[in-house]
Amino acid sequence: VMFAQSVPAxxxxxxxxxxxxxxxxxxxxxxxLAIGFAFSAWKPHRAFGLLPFTAALVGTTLVSLGxxxxxxxxxxxAESVHMTELIxxxxxxxxxxxxxxxxxxxxxxxRLARLDPIx
Numbered sequence: 138v139m140f141a142q143s144v145p146a147x148x149x150x151x152x153x154x155x156x157x158x159x160x161x162x163x164x165x166x167x168x169x170l171a172i173g174f175a176f177s178a179w180k181p182h183r184a185f186g187l188l189p190f191t192a193a194l195v196g197t198t199l200v201s202l203g204x205x206x207x208x209x210x211x212x213x214x215a216e217s218v219h220m221t222e223l224i225x226x227x228x229x230x231x232x233x234x235x236x237x238x239x240x241x242x243x244x245x246x247x248r249l250a251r252l253d254p255i256x
Contacts, residue, residue: 139174139221143167153215170194174225177232184233195226 147164150157170191177184198219205211230236 139167139225140171142218142221143171170222170225174229177229181232184229185236188229188233188236191222191226191229195222198222 143164143166145164146152146155146160147168150160150164152160152163155163173187173191177187202216202219206213206216
């Protein structure tokens with residue numbers, strides 16, 4: 138889905154609210170991220186390496202989305218295209234083994250002992 142959303146911007150230089158040059162950059166970035174997601178699905182043991190980059194990308198995108206919706210008065214529905222990035226991050230996190238997630242279970246160990254990477 139993300140690949141299909143990004144190809145028109147890359148090839149045609151057409152993206153909502155961006156000039157042709159910027160649209161091509163946005164399209165290239167979206168296509169590259171889609172390829173990274175596909176590679177992580179193909180080789181799940183590599184997914185963990187893409188996780189910090191994708192989390193930073195989605196985090197900054199959500200900040201700019203909030204600024205667009207609340208500051209510029211953009212329609213939230215128009216910004217729903219970014220759901221693919223958020224869904225991609227969630228799936229990538231799941232594929233990489235859900236790092237940092239310990240579940241809802243109770244434990245008798247102190248909190249710092251559970252974070253020890255050697256255990």
